[in-house]
């Protein structure tokens with residue numbers, strides 16, 4: 001016999017197999033999901049969920065597709081959280097902290113309570129990456145926030161009303177575009193292609209009989 | 225943490241590790257590969273396919289589950305819909321907000337067109353978000369677009385449309401540079417040199433990555449750019465039928481709100497289908513690595529409007545789906561794990577193949593190991609083989625796993641498995657739709673004017689099997705291409721009067737062919753209520 005546990009979906013009790021995730025348990029209970037379910041695999045942040053184990057003081061947050069059910073788990077999904085996303089032109093922004101002051105000034109109102117970090121479903125040091133953003137240390141902010149799935153749970157707990165994932169998104173784009181070192185071999189190759197340097201080679205491949213291409217493929221040298 | 229029943233086999237794997245790392249397994253010959261595929265690859269299992277009785281591909285075979293959807297009833301009949309006062313009007317209508325749809329929308333917008341995106345779930349709830357391994361581009365000095373072409377053409381069994389493939393490889397470096405300019409953070413050395421690795425079937429190290437969140441990094445950046453451009457995104461809304469005009473050109477779509485079921489009409493000068501793949505169709509009962517909305521809708525929409533399919537009978541079963549634990553059954557274990565040095569090992573601790581053969585060959589080889597050769601490990605959900613991840617740390621040094629594949633480490637850590645110290649259990653999972661709608665090099669379908677297609681919904685770019693890293697590439701190259709050309713075509717398009725006659729005509733074809741079915745399509749979402757193991 002499969003081991004079963006009791007869970008409470010929005011307060012209502014269901015008995016479900018113990019080895020299900022919160023997401024599959026909801027489906028087992030009969031929910032046909034539309035909201036709160038995207039990748040089903042921990043990448044998209046659609047399935048933010050808060051829960052409390054009966055008798056436990058602590059309210060926990062997680063991704064429903066990544067978390068196994070537990071006995072006496074009280075579950076409420078958080079399929080949408082109103083984040084602030086400021087629009088900007090990536091080609092025209094300044095690359096220092098003034099861009100943060102302009103777009104997300106509320107980050108300077110952080111009170112250091114660390115609630116964001118405690119709530120993060122990806123176990124990121126959210127308070128730290130916000131601190132980096134405040135100081136215009138975008139490379140560090142980008143690195144620290146890299147695994148963020150933009151689920152919004154941190155923002156739901158923040159007394160300063162900060163939209164952490166959007167702040168981090170901006171920092172990562174600035175880092176990717178402006179701060180990371182440029183790539184010479186890429187620029188060269190783009191130029192060579194524009195210049196038509198490979199046209200003859202490609203054209204000859206387009207014309208070759210399949211047999212010759214097979215030969216080429218089967219005898220090609222493979223880089224170690 | 226593995227239970228008692230795995231310990232004996234684990235001990236064998238660990239005892240053989242040093243020897244297995246040192247050994248360089250032989251690659252299979254062309255003949256060996258052919259025989260292996262014919263005997264073990266799911267695409268070759270005749271009993272799993274039906275012949276289409278109606279539509280542009282009448283007489284062709286496709287998986288049963290797809291045939292059912294292609295020959296199902298529409299969700300509407302033409303008379304239900306008032307086409308005279310559209311709810312939305314635009315130049316370019318993009319259906320699907322994954323990587324292909326968002327790149328198309330950005331380029332169409334850049335070209336000055338009015339653009340609307342509709343998407344089933346949220347923008348970015350898409351296969352693109354899940355890609356871990358990386359994106360190919362021949363930008364290193366020892367590489368060239370021509371070498372990339374040969375790798376992809378051979379990997380796809382010499383069946384790709386050559387003009388599409390030539391465009392894919394020649395536009396690849398430019399695609400990387402476009403993404404970089406948008407702010408995508410590729411893995412680089414301190415001097416800016418791209419960190420590149422092999423993928424199955426590549427002859428040069430040309431896989432670019434952003435750790436093992438390559439797709440997520442690309443997707444969230446494109447999403448941010450769509451928002452910055454204020455392109456309207458109608459989310460939780462699916463296209464359920466294309467609208468044509470009286471001259472047969474694509475001219476919009478009937479939409480359905482996924483929550484309220486309200487029907488809406490969008491009128492557009494050109495339409496881009498970017499609805500992605502089909503993993504949630506669970507062909508042949510396989511689990512899948514795909515997102516929740518991957519149900520081949522675009523193929524159904526296009527087919528009913530008269531567009532042709534190419535290679536819809538070929539699917540990619542990723543060799544390494546997670547086979548244990550239950551909670552992540554079917555989830556992808558990225559190919560990068562093998563690129564970084566982990567080998568496939570059977571129950572007895574024997575390496576049974578070269579880990580970097582193409583995906584179809586690798587999947588077939590694992591299926592053989594678990595069936596006729598009976599060297600698999602029983603998991604309770606079927607059989608599986610080991611992927612010996614600790615090899616990576618021994619080869620690349622301590623910390624390699626955490627640095628290069630953190631998402632993988634985290635996925636297993638949640639269930640008490642430290643992949644730095646213990647191997648993982650894998651079995652093929654339904655991963656990618658190789659075939660799809662047939663397009664020309666401008667991105668338009670070969671036979672429905674103003675209907676463009678981009679991304680996984682296209683057939684022919686890769687032939688009958690796709691190499692890792694060429695799909696993220698194709699959604700950018702052909703997404704942008706579709707956006708540019710759809711915007712251009714919109715400029716000279718006069719829309720005639722709108723019609724859904726093709727929907728009724730298709731219904732009549734179903735009747736005339738004597739097809740008896742209760743099914744309606746597109747499928748939109750799988751139904752997992754009261755089913756474990758989705």
Ligand SMILES: Cc1cc2nc3c(=O)[nH]c(=O)nc-3n(C[C@H](O)[C@H](O)[C@H](O)COP(=O)(O)OP(=O)(O)OC[C@H]3O[C@@H](n4cnc5c(N)ncnc54)[C@H](O)[C@@H]3O)c2cc1C
Nearest residue numbers: 320322324344350351352357358463500517679680693696
């Ligand atoms: C787990 C995983 C890992 C992968 N790893 C790699 C990799 O490392 N390298 C690589 O190159 N490729 C990889 N791939 C493949 C690649 O990610 C996809 O093929 C590619 O991203 C598909 O992009 P797309 O835009 O065509 O489709 P998607 O990104 O799936 O987007 C399609 C969108 O259309 C929406 N949609 C569907 N139907 C409708 C409808 N009827 N109406 C409105 N909207 C609709 C969907 O919900 C979705 O948002 C991977 C795929 C998966 C699943």
Ligand code: SF4
Nearest residue numbers: 120148149151152154
């Ligand atoms: S930082 Fe916030 S949005 Fe990002 S994963 Fe953590 S909780 Fe979610």
Ligand code: SF4
Nearest residue numbers: 110111113114116158
């Ligand atoms: S929750 Fe808000 S206020 Fe508290 S530490 Fe985090 S960012 Fe600062």
Ligand code: FES
Nearest residue numbers: 038039040045065
């Ligand atoms: S559904 Fe995407 S993170 Fe859970």
